[in-house]
Amino acid sequence: xxxSPATQRIVCAAVAHFAEASYDGASLSAIAEAVGxxxxxxxxxxxxxxxxxxxxxxxxxGIERTFADDCFNDESDRALPGLRYCHALxxxxxxxxxxxxxxxxxxxxxxxxxxxxDARHEAYLAQLNDRFLARLDDWQGxxxxxxxxxxxRFALAxxxxxxxxxxxxxxxxxxxxxxxxxxxSSIFEDSLIQxxxxxxxx
Amino acid sequence: xxxSPATQRIVCAAVAHFAEASYDGASLSAIAEAVGxxxxxxxxxxxxxxxxxxxxxxxxxGIERTFADDCFNDESDRALPGLRYCHALxxxxxxxxxxxxxxxxxxxxxxxxxxxxDARHEAYLAQLNDRFLARLDDWQGxxxxxxxxxxxRFALAxxxxxxxxxxxxxxxxxxxxxxxxxxxSSIFEDSLIQxxxxxxxx
Amino acid sequence: xxxSPATQRIVCAAVAHFAEASYDGASLSAIAEAVGxxxxxxxxxxxxxxxxxxxxxxxxxGIERTFADDCFNDESDRALPGLRYCHALxxxxxxxxxxxxxxxxxxxxxxxxxxxxDARHEAYLAQLNDRFLARLDDWQGxxxxxxxxxxxRFALAxxxxxxxxxxxxxxxxxxxxxxxxxxxSSIFEDSLIQxxxxxxxx
Amino acid sequence: xxxSPATQRIVCAAVAHFAEASYDGASLSAIAEAVGxxxxxxxxxxxxxxxxxxxxxxxxxGIERTFADDCFNDESDRALPGLRYCHALxxxxxxxxxxxxxxxxxxxxxxxxxxxxDARHEAYLAQLNDRFLARLDDWQGxxxxxxxxxxxRFALAxxxxxxxxxxxxxxxxxxxxxxxxxxxSSIFEDSLIQxxxxxxxx
DNA sequence: GATGAATGAGTGTTCATTCAT
DNA sequence: TATGAATGAACACTCATTCAT
Numbered sequence: 001x002x003x004s005p006a007t008q009r010i011v012c013a014a015v016a017h018f019a020e021a022s023y024d025g026a027s028l029s030a031i032a033e034a035v036g037x038x039x040x041x042x043x044x045x046x047x048x049x050x051x052x053x054x055x056x057x058x059x060x061x062g063i064e065r066t067f068a069d070d071c072f073n074d075e076s077d078r079a080l081p082g083l084r085y086c087h088a089l090x091x092x093x094x095x096x097x098x099x100x101x102x103x104x105x106x107x108x109x110x111x112x113x114x115x116x117x118d119a120r121h122e123a124y125l126a127q128l129n130d131r132f133l134a135r136l137d138d139w140q141g142x143x144x145x146x147x148x149x150x151x152x153r154f155a156l157a158x159x160x161x162x163x164x165x166x167x168x169x170x171x172x173x174x175x176x177x178x179x180x181x182x183x184x185s186s187i188f189e190d191s192l193i194q195x196x197x198x199x200x201x202x
Numbered sequence: 203x204x205x206s207p208a209t210q211r212i213v214c215a216a217v218a219h220f221a222e223a224s225y226d227g228a229s230l231s232a233i234a235e236a237v238g239x240x241x242x243x244x245x246x247x248x249x250x251x252x253x254x255x256x257x258x259x260x261x262x263x264g265i266e267r268t269f270a271d272d273c274f275n276d277e278s279d280r281a282l283p284g285l286r287y288c289h290a291l292x293x294x295x296x297x298x299x300x301x302x303x304x305x306x307x308x309x310x311x312x313x314x315x316x317x318x319x320d321a322r323h324e325a326y327l328a329q330l331n332d333r334f335l336a337r338l339d340d341w342q343g344x345x346x347x348x349x350x351x352x353x354x355r356f357a358l359a360x361x362x363x364x365x366x367x368x369x370x371x372x373x374x375x376x377x378x379x380x381x382x383x384x385x386x387s388s389i390f391e392d393s394l395i396q397x398x399x400x401x402x403x404x
Numbered sequence: 405x406x407x408s409p410a411t412q413r414i415v416c417a418a419v420a421h422f423a424e425a426s427y428d429g430a431s432l433s434a435i436a437e438a439v440g441x442x443x444x445x446x447x448x449x450x451x452x453x454x455x456x457x458x459x460x461x462x463x464x465x466g467i468e469r470t471f472a473d474d475c476f477n478d479e480s481d482r483a484l485p486g487l488r489y490c491h492a493l494x495x496x497x498x499x500x501x502x503x504x505x506x507x508x509x510x511x512x513x514x515x516x517x518x519x520x521x522d523a524r525h526e527a528y529l530a531q532l533n534d535r536f537l538a539r540l541d542d543w544q545g546x547x548x549x550x551x552x553x554x555x556x557r558f559a560l561a562x563x564x565x566x567x568x569x570x571x572x573x574x575x576x577x578x579x580x581x582x583x584x585x586x587x588x589s590s591i592f593e594d595s596l597i598q599x600x601x602x603x604x605x606x
Numbered sequence: 607x608x609x610s611p612a613t614q615r616i617v618c619a620a621v622a623h624f625a626e627a628s629y630d631g632a633s634l635s636a637i638a639e640a641v642g643x644x645x646x647x648x649x650x651x652x653x654x655x656x657x658x659x660x661x662x663x664x665x666x667x668g669i670e671r672t673f674a675d676d677c678f679n680d681e682s683d684r685a686l687p688g689l690r691y692c693h694a695l696x697x698x699x700x701x702x703x704x705x706x707x708x709x710x711x712x713x714x715x716x717x718x719x720x721x722x723x724d725a726r727h728e729a730y731l732a733q734l735n736d737r738f739l740a741r742l743d744d745w746q747g748x749x750x751x752x753x754x755x756x757x758x759r760f761a762l763a764x765x766x767x768x769x770x771x772x773x774x775x776x777x778x779x780x781x782x783x784x785x786x787x788x789x790x791s792s793i794f795e796d797s798l799i800q801x802x803x804x805x806x807x808x
Numbered sequence: 809g810a811t812g813a814a815t816g817a818g819t820g821t822t823c824a825t826t827c828a829t
Numbered sequence: 830t831a832t833g834a835a836t837g838a839a840c841a842c843t844c845a846t847t848c849a850t
Contacts, residue, residue: 006834022310025226028820037835040822044834049820106373107309108224121373156385164366171308171323183358190396191389208809230845242847243810251845410813426714429630432841441814444843448813453841510777511713512628525777560789568770575712575727587762594800595793612830634824646826647831655824 007045009035014056019101022108023053050113057105060098061120065127067092067099072131080189081135082158085128086165090177093169103166125159132158145196154192161188209247211237216258221303224310225255252315259307262300263322267329269294269301274333282391283337284360287330288367292379295371305368327361334360347398356394363390411449413439418460423505426512427457454517461509464502465524469531471496471503476535484593485539486562489532490569494581497573507570529563536562549600558596565592613651615641620662625707628714629659656719663711666704667726671733673698673705678737686795687741688764691734692771696783699775709772731765738764751802760798767794 003011013034017026028049032039046052071085093099102124109117132155140146146154161184168177205213215236219228230251234241248254273287295301304326311319334357342348348356363386370379407415417438421430432453436443450456475489497503506528513521536559544550550558565588572581609617619640623632634655638645652658677691699705708730715723738761746752752760767790774783 004833021226022224024224025310027818029818038837039820040837041835043821104309107306108227118373153385153388156382157389160366160370160382160386161362163369164362167365167369168362171320180358180362183355184362186355187359187393188389190393194392194396206809229843231843239809240811241845242812245846246809246811408812425630426628428628429714431839433839442816443841444816445814447842508713511710512631557789557792560786561793564770564774564786564790565766567773568766571769571773572766575724584762584766587759588766590759591763591794591797594797598796598800610830633822635822643830644832645824646833649825650830650832 004045006035006037010042010045010052011055011059014052015060015101016097018053018056019097019104022104023049023110023113024108028052050110053105053109053113054116056101057117057120060101060105061124063098064096064102065124067096068128068131072135075135077138079139080185080192081139082128082132082162083185085131086162086181086185089162089165090169090174090181093166093177094174100170103170128162129155129159140196150195154188157188161185206247208237208239212239212244212247212254213257213261216254217262217303218299220255220258221299221306224306225251225312225315226310230254252312255307255311255315256318258303259319259322262303262307263326265300266298266304267326269298270330270333274337277337279340281341282387282394283341284330284334284364285387288364288383288387291364291367292371292376292383295368295379296376302372305372330361330364331357342398352397356390359390363387408449410439410441414446414449414456415459415463418456419464419505420501422457422460423501423508426508427453427514427517428512432456454514457509457513457517458520460505461521461524464505464509465528467502468500468506469528471500472532472535476539479539481542483543484589484596485543486536486566487589490566490585490589493566493569494573494578494585497570497581498578504574507574532566533559533563544600554599558592561592565589610651612641612643616643616648616651616658617661617665620658621666621707622703624659624662625703625710628710629655629716629719630714634658656716659711659715659719660722662707663723663726666707666711667730669704670702670708671730673702674734674737678741681741683744685745686791686798687745688734688738688768689791692768692787692791695768695771696775696780696787699772699783700780706776709776734768735761735765746802756801760794763794767791 010031013031014026017031017034020026028042029039031052032042042052046055067088068085071088072082075081075084089099102121106117106121133151136146136151136154161181164184165177165181168180212233215233216228219233219236222228230244231241233254234244244254248257269290270287273290274284277283277286291301304323308319308323335353338348338353338356363383366386367379367383370382414435417435418430421435421438424430432446433443435456436446446456450459471492472489475492476486479485479488493503506525510521510525537555540550540555540558565585568588569581569585572584616637619637620632623637623640626632634648635645637658638648648658652661673694674691677694678688681687681690695705708727712723712727739757742752742757742760767787770790771783771787774786
């Protein structure tokens with residue numbers, strides 16, 4: 001299951017190119033050139049452009065899932081749930097072609113791959129959802145003030161904030177994304193604290 | 203400056219195709235076919251694919267700006283500021299190729315057009331920002347409880363929510379976007395009311 | 405329905421190339437080069453290689469059907485039925501790419517075209533069958549000695565002889581094909597005369 | 607000169623693939639896959655595609671020559687000379703890739719191999735010719751009524767009939783080939799008997 | 809305004825072949 | 830013997846663009 005070094009370099013180049021140009025816009029010639037081989041040689045490693053795309057997607061997804069996991073694991077109990085991941089996202093975006101790839105990839109896969117991509121994308125979001133809920137439960141502690149409906153609502157809002165940051169990162173700059181994060185996280189915190197207090201007092 | 207009917211039909215077809223396939227993915231052949239003319243005839247109306255893209259972008263932008271204006275104008279004073287536009291967005295997304303085009307267009311314009319698109323996109327967001335602030339001021343009424351910093355913060359958050367909705371619309375369904383809107387608008391409202399109250403009482 | 409001169413030249417070149425190399429073996433580059441244009445320019449005339457193949461096939465079929473018709477029309481009443489066409493075939497084979505194309509074309513059309521080709525090929529053979537039977541009836545004159553079963557048998561044999569000649573032409577030379585024709589036509593004549601006599605006398 | 611089992615399996619697969627797709631259409635990848643090895647491994651057994659083709663051709667030719675020999679050896683003295691082989695051909699065509707290969711191979715060998723194939727094909731036909739003549743002599747028995755010229759004529763006609771059957775088998779079905787054989791063999795028999803009788807009586 | 813025809817550049821893909829391992 | 834990797838050449842096909850008509 002481990003990949004040869006050459007194959008791995010192809011996957012990396014593919015991630016970078018798909019990240020910049022989406023599926024249709026990325027060309028196998030360019031990817032091959034980046035690796036330093038001829039276009040035809042790619043076919044010794046992957047059966048088709050789609051197969052390469054899938055390998056690149058799974059590579060990127062694996063890395064980003066691990067990254068997200070780490071962020072949630074390292075978050076202190078008292079921090080606003082999920083905030084650490086949001087900050088890490090902003091710092092990371094410029095550096096990680098994997099992340100940019102994931103965001104762009106979902107946009108325009110060719111017809112056949114749409115479902116395949118969607119399924120994996122949703123699994124990724126479900127993981128974020130789970131990790132956020134776990135953190136939320138830790139955060140509110142023993143009191144457990146939030147009802148099920150409220151928990152769900154905050155999770156929905158949290159994922160919305162994550163998407164919102166990613167869009168801002170794609171379109172503009174880390175700086176502006178950070179400003180947005182501060183605004184959104186502050187209203188998020190306001191609402192969350194308010195509900196915990198009100199839920200706490202009879 | 204008014205366009206011939208034929209030219210207008212080309213722009214409409216272009217909007218639709220760019221909306222579905224981004225700049226690179228859309229082909230002049232397909233656009234011409236949709237209009238019912240030959241590809242070469244397009245060049246009697248537009249000097250290049252880029253020129254057509256720009257015309258389509260400005261068409262879509264104009265329509266969506268008007269649409270947004272109308273939403274804000276029609277919003278009742280007591281409604282949560284900007285909420286009407288968010289709901290309209292969700293309803294509209296499936297129907298309006300112009301809107302889908304605007305969202306997709308920013309993603310992958312060819313190198314040369316990136317700045318051109320960005321400038322216009324920002325102007326669009328600035329308008330939303332302005333209209334939201336005007337509504338916010340109306341809403342809090344004479345009291346004027348929010349300080350300048352808070353006003354700006356809520357505006358930033360509001361635009362974040364709008365982006366978040368649009369992403370959800372692109373990737374998934376109107377239904378899920380609506381659930382997200384309800385979650386985000388409720389925390390937004392919690393925070394807003396809280397700040398107005400606290401700002402109100404001495 | 406009339407073709408532009410350039411289009412017609414492409415069809416002619418296509419007939420020649422498909423005749424020499426079958427469908428798969430013929431390359432659009434080579435056909436374009438023969439015409440004196442670039443490969444991409446072919447697509448201004450035909451939508452695909454298959455479309456060009458079909459046009460070439462129908463061109464060749466039309467010409468060969470006319471040729472066969474003429475041969476049967478010009479045959480004297482007393483000549484052995486269909487013999488004139490066989491001789492003409494041998495003379496013509498070296499000169500007519502259309503004929504060579506027809507024979508080769510049926511061999512290896514791509515999956516999709518197999519049925520299409522077969523249907524037309526059979527129509528061609530049915531025409532030969534009809535013309536032969538008409539001549540046969542003329543030849544035996546008023547007596548009408550041959551029963552229906554015999555008529556059919558001779559028609560089957562006649563088409564067999566035609567195929568046999570074509571194979572010999574493809575594999576070897578006109579000279580050897582002529583020798584084969586003489587052998588086959590003589591046994592054919594023997595049998596035919598014998599059946600007419602026997603049918604004649606009570 | 608004996609082949610390793612692996613080499614033999616390659617030749618068998620090659621026969622099958624060349625039979626279905628002619629020389630150009632058959633791909634070494636597909637042949638290798640059928641054998642269960644990689645394409646590059648073929649070159650441990652054969653120096654080139656042409657070399658493999660030649661090996662496959664000789665394999666097929668050997669088998670079909672033996673088959674023809676057997677047919678002629680098993681034919682009863684009183685049967686119409688060569689008829690047994692014709693019937694066997696029809697039965698065999700669907701089952702024997704070797705036979706299909708031989709027929710197809712001659713059609714489209716690449717330039718270099720054309721002569722090589724022709725020489726072997728002619729030797730095969732010469733064998734059929736010889737065996738037919740031997741049978742013909744047996745059949746007419748001691749009388750020896752047929753003159754040399756007639757013997758040769760019937761041999762030419764016989765080979766023509768064989769070719770005709772093969773074409774019908776390639777293009778259509780065993781059933782139609784059988785109908786053709788019955789028509790051709792009946793006129794062949796008519797003529798043959800007629801010439802033996804007339805040659806017999808002074 | 810519209811079009812048929814042409815084109816150079818480019819797409820993904822397959823091919824037979826080579827070579828170090 | 831067998832293979833993974835590489836490659837040049839060719840494949841059918843699409844692209845945006847040009848130009849004479």
